[in-house]
Amino acid sequence: MANMSDNNIILRCQGLSKSFGALKAVNNVDLDFESGVVHAIIGPNGAGKTTFINLLSGELQPTEGQIYFKDHDLTNASPNKISQLGIGRSYQKTNIFPKFTCLQNCWIASQSRLKTSMKFFKSAHRDMEVMERAQRALELTHLAMKPEILAANMSYGEQRQLEIAMMLATDPELMLLDEPLAGMGSEEGAEIIELMRDLAKTHTLILIEHDMDAVFAIADQLSVMENGILLETGTVQQIRNSKTVQEAYLGEEETA
């Protein structure tokens, strides 16, 4: 067990690797995440960012290395256990229940915080605590106006918001956000950025994002990945000034 009591570290990865056949999607990553900090991971597509998030959320099992969350060893833990420990995630590719209503989507997320859902007798929608948590998530994401609309009939931007709302409804302590702004217009995007700023006051956020402006606006810490390798970690300013990073990644994007 890693010793994390001496500082403010909430999540720690040690020598984390994931291979698909001969391809090393994540290659020996050592990285600590501090509590209460917004930590963004940037890098070109295919750099291994989503694989990295999938390792943290338990959707993939690491080939090598360990993950610790507070006092828990998350290595090889199932996604449901990780969620129950207080790590929520959103997906880059919208992953909602299209045939459920907007509220039902958050409902099923919120209900997961019950001790058990092996309840057969009481109608689900009578549980006020679950209902409140679901509605709060909708309010935070500005979706409270139309809870009865089918998720499939919502606009793309709204679906992206619902994606985040579902994560919020599980009341996580640490949030893994996989490209929350993917494909959003500037207005909708601004709302999400605003929301993330709010959440950052009370939560720890780990964020993958392409939109550099957004990353620089909200992140405290930045890590740069390329070809599965962690190139560098530091504050926004440090990363901006880093030669390696500019050559590998930023340089291209900024001048573009």
Place this chain on the structure above:
Amino acid sequence: MEFSFYLIQLLNGIQYGFLLFLVASGLTLVFGIMDVINLAHGSFYMIGAYLAFWLTGIFGSLFLGIVLAIPLAVALGFVVERLAIAYLYKKGHLHQVLLTYALILIFDEAQRFLWGNDSHGVDIPAALSGSITLTDIQVYPVYRLFVSFVCIVIGVGMFYVIQKTKLGMTIRAGASNRQMTQALGINIERLFTIVFSLGVGLAAFAGMIAAPIDSLYPGMGDNILIISLVVVVIGGIGSIKGAFVGAMIIGVSSIFGKTLFPSMASIVVYAMMAGILIWKPQGLFKSA
């Protein structure tokens, strides 16, 4: 019981395994490449056997019967694929199960309509009717060796086609990424028709050569279907290699099961499958 007895059982098991392989390889190809569950696959085995019986009766020669029956069976596969299976590619497994189940009802009843409810047999051709003497009292029929030999030839041929020819490449490509295969200009529908018809041909052919050592009876397709499904699942869906290994495991163990635990013979096979899947839920050789 002595060594030669077990040797004979082993030979029988291997020979049965080869037959299962012919049936299961078609099934696993259709699973793996077209993502279609074809429950009617066993019916084609039955149809093959009855075609051989019928044509042998007319022409007096099993070889002639088989030669004539193969194109009939492949043509039937072609028709069934075009008329029914082709509609299933975009549907879920549930509808595939249902439609092919309905095909079983139709084929089984058609068999009763054409050939009645009695059991039938087909004579072993005279040229292959001899036996090889193993010991004073134990002999092994030549025809069974012949069946094994033919299966090996077909198996090797299939391996060559799939691994070495352009058709084989497109078949493997289609199994891993259907859309990309289409986007490279391959007519995937025609590919599916070919694969399905060949699969039907293999199952029917297995029925034909097995006709002289198996008896023909209504509903005989059911047994072979379920055993082949077990083979495919044990081997790993879509894997020809898996189908071969699975067929050998099931072939040998079911023959030994019949001699060693006669009262529970059929259960041995299923228990074995359950065991393997608890150990490896995706089968022994999960295809790429």
Place this chain on the structure above:
Amino acid sequence: MTTGSPGNNTPLIEARGLHTFYGDSHILHGIDITIHKSETVSLIGRNGMGKTTTLRTLIGLAPPRQGTIKVHGRDIKKSKVHKIVHQGIAYVPDDRGIFPNLSLYENLIMAARSGPNGRDDWPLSRVLDLFPRLKERMGHMGNQLSGGEQQMLTIGRALMTNPDLILLDEATEGLAPKLRKIIWAVIKQIKKAGIATVIVDKDIKTLLEISDRNIIIEKGKIIYDGDSEKLIKEPEILKKYVGV
């Protein structure tokens, strides 16, 4: 297939009023696109705006509910994907679509064929000259290749079908800068060889440099279609719709 005869001014692709849906979601809202012979066209827009869908619609993988597509002047709306492809269109998808269970060599030759008018400009040797790195890895399986090798392979595989037009979706995405340069150099050679291309990419700068014409898509509609010089002079358009 004789429609591609020289001196004929029929566009390679002429699409009118395309409306494409994925299930119930309406992705393309009436798109018109014309691609001429040997033309390099870039398709620009943010994520989720319909760039990939446009490419998939043109090649028939996402058939439109409304609208017409003519390839070499012939309506292909009801044609199957492989028929459209045989008109001389190749597709390089953003996920590369390498067959993991085929060797690199098999990936290259499985679909190799002559072009629509019998041209055979891209034999294996020429493709390998373009990507010397592939030569060393002929026996490797598709899933043993690095991202860069996969990208080279998917472009090489497209060339082996001797196309008149290649649709390139994010061909440089996720590659190290060195590899990106190689891919861009190859795209320039493809342009020089007279093959038309439609390129989707995030590297707007190189796109403007390389393409003859730029199309900007916003929420499933084309909001700009004009040549590169004009677009360079109007940076506010790019700023507004692409955020660059």
Place this chain on the structure above:
Amino acid sequence: MQKITKPVQLFLLIALGFALWFPSVGDEFYVELLINIMIIAIFAMSLDLLVGYTGLVSLGHAAFFGIGAYGLGIFFGEMNQYSIWAALPVSLILTALAAVVIGWISIRTSGIYFIMLTLALAQMFYYYFFESKLYGGDDGMFISTKPDVNFGSIQLLDLGNEHTFYYFTLGILVVVFLFLVMILRAPFGQVITGICANEQRVRSLGYATQRYKLASFVIAGTLAGLAGFLEAAHTGFITPSYLGWHESGNILVVVILGGLGTLYGPIIGAVALVLLEDFLPDITEHWKIVLGMIIVCVVLFLPNGISSLSGKIFRIPSQIMKTILRG
């Protein structure tokens, strides 16, 4: 769980009214037939919970039907008098246990593997009863008398009376229906419908989905055992074919024919299939060909079953009304 719409509620009430009234006028033959339909309907509803709501396509559901039946036959078949309060729990516990075992093995897999595993494991039970000399082998076994339904020493129901058995079965059908509606509206139902739509997402929300799938499998299996128990009690006869995979296939046909994921669809499907099986043999000896073709047509042209057709029918009058009102 989707809401049961007003027209459907009305339809179900009318159907219930008809079922209550029918024995007072109907021919005994048809009373028999209706009992048969109701048993099949319970069986099919249990499968609908699994296939339609949890998204697990089982091709071995008949195993539980058969085990429920054999539970009655093995322990009570030769008795001249026994209580339903002993017999029914024995059958249900046996099926529940079998469902735990088959379910535990099967739900580790998904897709085609799940279908094949349920099929093969059910066949294992089938062969057990088929080959085992203990329980009559392929000849099956008889049950000498129907269970007593007593409260203390007072007889509540006389199941030997055909009409009483009819109402008893109808009562169980209604209870099973309401039970399924209830659990689908409860938190449990929310989770399994979520699993049906997107299991991976449900897991990432923090649910141990395997447990819910297993629970659903066991509930479905036990209800199928209940149907098997009724069937055995009703006919007084059990054969291994109760567990055979044709029975599993048939019951899937009933569910799809009626309409998947609706609960009332399986009832409609049961009516349709039993009536077809009753009526087709009068036309031709080879009626299974016709039946097969009907199923093929349903799959190709009516993939959402008869209940989707009824939705269309309900829509037509309302369309006409709208046109009239507007005109």
